[in-house]
Each structure stands twice: as structure tokens, then as C-alpha cells.
Amino acid sequence: MLHQKKILLGITGSIAAYKSALLARELQRRGAEVRVIMTPSATEFITPLTLATLTGHPVHSDFTENKDSGEWTNHVELGLWGDAFLIAPATAQTLSAMVSGTCDNFLMAVHLSSRCPVIAAPAMDLDMFQHEATQSNLKILKSRGVPIIEPESGALASGLEGKGRMAEPESIANWLENWFRSKAPLAEKKVVITAGPTHEPIDAVRFISNRSSGKMGYALATELNALGADVHLISGPVQLSAPAGVQVTRVETAIEMHTIALKSFETADIGIATAAVADYRAKSSSSVKLHRDEIPTAIQLQENPDILADWGKRKRGTQVLIGFALETDEGVESAKSKLARKNLDFIVLNSTQNEGAGFGTDTNQISIFEQNGKSHIFDLKSKKEVARDIVTILLTHLPQ
Ligand SMILES: Cc1cc2nc3c(=O)[nH]c(=O)nc-3n(C[C@H](O)[C@H](O)[C@H](O)COP(=O)(O)O)c2cc1C
Incomplete structure (x- = not known):
């Protein structure tokens, strides 16, 4: 189901960002074309170079390519390119920005410009995930038709244990495949x-x-x-x-x-x-x-x-x-x-x-x-x- 699907992969500033490299790989292995955008904070967790090398395409995290020449990256074009915009990991901060329509970084500008479905795979510590604010943001996003790939339970980077770690790359790829299948013209036939x-x-x-x-x-x-x-x-x-x-x-x-x-x-x-x-x-x-x-x-x-x-x-x-x-x-x-x-x-x-x-x-x-x-x-x-x-x-x- 992922064959020739265009997946815009958004990476935000969570420790789970390292898993996004494996996710990009897995999506490509299943035939998808992957382009990556990152929040500035995400670039502190994993380098754009890693993802650019894996996907074979430049990775954008800023509006401007070259400040001296005034070259800029077209967020509208990228927003229109994808068949799906998958934000994985999605931090508490980004989920909140999605709800409020904040546009203070390149990824959020693409989010507002995209016409394709946006899907979020949250990743955070268990208390951040359980917090009323996060739960309320997730509820609002779901009510707007943004599918949420539920985080998994287990050991967290903080040393705590509970629900909050981003779903494994393979599970996300499976989820995406099933999601595309359910939208396909012959679904359930x-x-x-x-x-x-x-x-x-x-x-x-x-x-x-x-x-x-x-x-x-x-x-x-x-x-x-x-x-x-x-x-x-x-x-x-x-x-x-x-x-x-x-x-x-x-x-x-x-x-x-x-x-x-x-x-x-x-x-x-x-x-x-x-x-x-x-x-x-x-x-x-x-x-x-x-x-x-x-x-x-x-x-x-x-x-x-x-x-x-x-x-x-x-x-x-x-x-x-x-x-x-x-x-x-x-x-x-x-x-x-x-x-x-x-x-x-x-x-x-x-x-x-x-x-x-x-x-x-x-x-x-x-x-x-x-x-x-x-x-x-x-x-x-x-x-x-x-x-x-x-x-x-x-x-x-x-x-x-
Ligand atoms: C080591 C470290 C790990 C972090 N992990 C997470 C995380 O898993 N989930 C989360 O929501 N925020 C996490 N944060 C906080 C975010 O990086 C911070 O809220 C940032 O502003 C998110 O920005 P962004 O959503 O624009 O990428 C972490 C911060 C640090 C320093």
C-alpha cells in the first residue's frame, strides 16, 4: 500500500527523533517516497545530514536556504507535495501548536499549508502525555480528523515507566499501510x-x-x-x-x-x-x-x-x-x-x-x-x- 506514496515526514524535538531515521528507512523499504522536515529543536536530537543521506533529498528546518542570497524553501509547495504528512515523533509542544495554528517554525508553516491528511505519532514522558492539556489537544486534533498513532507503554528515556514512547517504526509503517488501505477505492472488497x-x-x-x-x-x-x-x-x-x-x-x-x-x-x-x-x-x-x-x-x-x-x-x-x-x-x-x-x-x-x-x-x-x-x-x-x-x-x- 505504500508503493509510490509520497510521505512528508515531520520530525520534532523528542528523544524519539532517532527512531525517525529507522522510520524513514522502513517507509522507503515499503516503496514510499520520503521527504523530511524538522523543527529547529529536532535538529538537536538527530542531524539533518543523517536524514538527507537516508532519503536522498535535502532536509528542511528553516525558511531560508541561504540568508545571503535570500533563497528560501517553499513551504507551500512541500505542503502540497505529500499524500500524507506524518509527524513522528510529535512533541507536546508541536501538538499544542497544531491545535492553536501556531506558525513559528518551518514545520508548522508546512502544517498549515498542507492539503493532505496530517497524522501524528506523539512521543513524550508519561506525565506529559497524561496531562490534561496534552489529552485535550489530542482530543481536539482527533475531532478535526487528525489520526493519532497511539504511543506505546514501556520504559521511557526519563527512567520512568508508562505510556508515552513513540510507536516503533515498523508499527507506524504498518499503521500507515492499513490507513492507506482503508482509504483505497477497493477497501473491504x-x-x-x-x-x-x-x-x-x-x-x-x-x-x-x-x-x-x-x-x-x-x-x-x-x-x-x-x-x-x-x-x-x-x-x-x-x-x-x-x-x-x-x-x-x-x-x-x-x-x-x-x-x-x-x-x-x-x-x-x-x-x-x-x-x-x-x-x-x-x-x-x-x-x-x-x-x-x-x-x-x-x-x-x-x-x-x-x-x-x-x-x-x-x-x-x-x-x-x-x-x-x-x-x-x-x-x-x-x-x-x-x-x-x-x-x-x-x-x-x-x-x-x-x-x-x-x-x-x-x-x-x-x-x-x-x-x-x-x-x-x-x-x-x-x-x-x-x-x-x-x-x-x-x-x-x-x-x-
Ligand atoms: C533531552 C530532551 C528530551 C526531550 N524529549 C521530549 C519528548 O520526548 N517529548 C516532548 O514532547 N518533548 C520533549 N522534550 C522537550 C522539547 O524538546 C521541547 O518542548 C521543544 O520545545 C519541542 O519543540 P518542537 O516541538 O518545536 O520540536 C525534550 C527535551 C530534551 C532536552
């Missing part, structure tokens, strides 16, 4: 995606399958997870690693995928079937490897369950169902017929006639046909961009 091929055994080493690489389903799972969805990816055998934050169940056969997909769809808001599930399996298979002379020259086939059709039959209320069709001809009519037959909200068609589309490639060229008659034709794009296009249309199908 559960999505089940099938991906890849299935392997239908003939004997212990041979199977019937197809050329599906699973890339489209994995790209969709990544994109949906980034938008805050709780994603369950049911994957046939592919050479891809699990996308971060996505629950992956690996299966071999259509029967296995069918059982898990039906169960997962019961509680899902959205079902997406990208898997190229084998239509048929061998009627009988051997649990040991067959020798050349034992292999039948004709294999009797038996129809596999149709996962997408079964999802369509079970679809209820506001559940959204998306199917994929891969055709070797133009395929529009067959895709539209599948859309209606399987009770889908929309279908994504890709034709192998179009160069760079279909199985195995990193690109795809799709058309989308919606149940309401709308259609969209897209250019050849990376599967990541295609996933974005699909999600954009998916968002229009969700209840507002």
Missing part, C-alpha cells in the same frame, strides 16, 4: 481471481494442458491489491511468484480449482476468471508412469466443470462477475454470447489474431463488452496497463 492453466493428468508424469502463463491474472491481482482489495488468487501451475499482499492458493486440476473457486466466491464481492481451465480431463489416469507400450493411442475424455458458468449461476445481489475469452479468430460474437450465457457483468476479449496479445506475452490487446451493451476497444499495452483498464471499468460496476 473481497476479490477472487482464477489464473493460469490447469494440468489434467494422464499418468504420474504426463498431463493435458494449454499455453496459459497466468500473467494477466497475476497482474490483475497486483493491481486490485494496490487499490485496497482483499485478493484471493487461485492459481494453476505457473512460473510466477505470489504478488505481495495477495493470498494465493495453488492448484493443479480443474476439479481442484472449481471446488476452491466456488467456496471463495460465496463471500466475494467480485469474481474474475482469467484461468484457462481445461475443458476436458482424461476419463481415467494412472498413478504411476506408463511405459511407451502402455500408453493408449486414444484417450477418452470427460467434461470438466465450468467454473465461470457455476459462478454465474450462484451470482447474487451486488456481486460482480468478469470473464475472459481468448479466441483465435476475431471472437466478438462468441465473447458476447459467453457474456450472456454465463451471466457476466462484462467480458474481456483477447484474440491471438492481434500480435502481442494472448498467452505467454507481457502485452495484451483487449476489448471489453459489458452486459449493458457498452463496448471498449483498447490498444496493445503491457499486461499491467491492461489490468488498470479492466479495473477502471470494474469500478463503474461497484455499488456507490
